[in-house]
Amino acid sequence: MVWLIVAVVVGSGIYLVWRRHRYPGGWAFAFSRAYESERLGLDAARGSAREVVRRAARAESAALAGVTSADAAFEAHLHRLEQRLAGLRRPGSGARLGSLGELVLFERVVMVNSAVGSRSVELAGLDVRFEAGQQVHSIYLTDATGRVHRAKFSLQAPADSDQEYFDEVTVGDFAVLIQNAVADENVAVARRPRQIKKTEKELGEAREDTRARDAARDRLRETRQRNRHDPQRKSAESELETAQRAWEGLTGRVPPR
CATH class of the missing domain: 1.20.5 (Single alpha-helices involved in coiled-coils or other helix-helix interfaces)
Structure with a gap:
């Protein structure tokens, strides 16, 4: 009750001051x-x-x-x-498309993770060849400089073996996947200069278009x-x-x- 009375008194005081300020000149003029x-x-x-x-x-x-x-x-x-x-000037590796053994395939490169280290091989201009063998299957990658890398895949073995094995169909299919990615990248590389020129033009026009x-x-x-x-x-x-x-x-x- 005490706080309520105090609140009422304070509120009334504030109202009176506001009223006198709003209508100056005396109590009569304000009220x-x-x-x-x-x-x-x-x-x-x-x-x-x-x-x-x-x-x-x-x-x-x-x-x-x-x-x-x-x-x-x-x-x-x-x-x-x-x-x-x-993105056109520096397209990077692109999305990951798959992996098999020591090879990891991306849209624009294939990563080779061998015993001597890892390196990135551009797909543009890459020649891909699959070769089935008696003990191992091979995928040969020949880049634009002529350097060749051979990825080896051991044949299928009993399931209880700790070694990683691959059948001919799996390796062959992965080689086809790389070949198709190479074909796509060759087309993209051929188109890229025109796309860069077009985008540069669009960017220049966009900067000037302040309408x-x-x-x-x-x-x-x-x-x-x-x-x-x-x-x-x-x-x-x-x-x-x-x-x-x-x-x-x-x-x-x-x-x-």
Whole structure:
């Protein structure tokens, strides 16, 4: 109860101070019904002025959001093109397509993990040959420089053996998988210069095409100019000033806006 009484007293005090500030000049002018019409007139003028200001702020905020959105879309478009161009210039290994024994196949390279180390062999221009044997099956990889690597795959053995074994069909199928990946990469390599040139052109055009950004900025500039010269705003400001002067003439005090 004590806290409730304190809260009521504090709240009432704050309300009285706010009321006296809002309607300066004395207790009667702030609270008496004799001046209710004057207070209502002042409040109406204040409300009109605030509404015009809020409406202008909303319009400007929307126009500013349009600028932000246009800038973000412009930068995102450039980023996509830059990423595409970087991917064409430095395509990397690509997605992993499969592995068998010491070979790991990717879209653009085949990794050879032998006893002497690992190396990456580009698929473009790679010659792939499968050879079945009595003890081992082999996949021969001849790169564009003429260097040859032979991947060996031991034949199928009993299931309880610890050694890894491969049957002819499995090794042959993997050789075909490499050959098909080579064919795809050869086509991609042949197309890549044209794709790079096309993407470079698109990127250049995108950097110069600022129409959407310029239009958004024009809308923001026009909105701000329209707000500054809005006849309703001027009228509302004039009415508020008239109401303030009337209150000052009545009380000798200038009320806040």
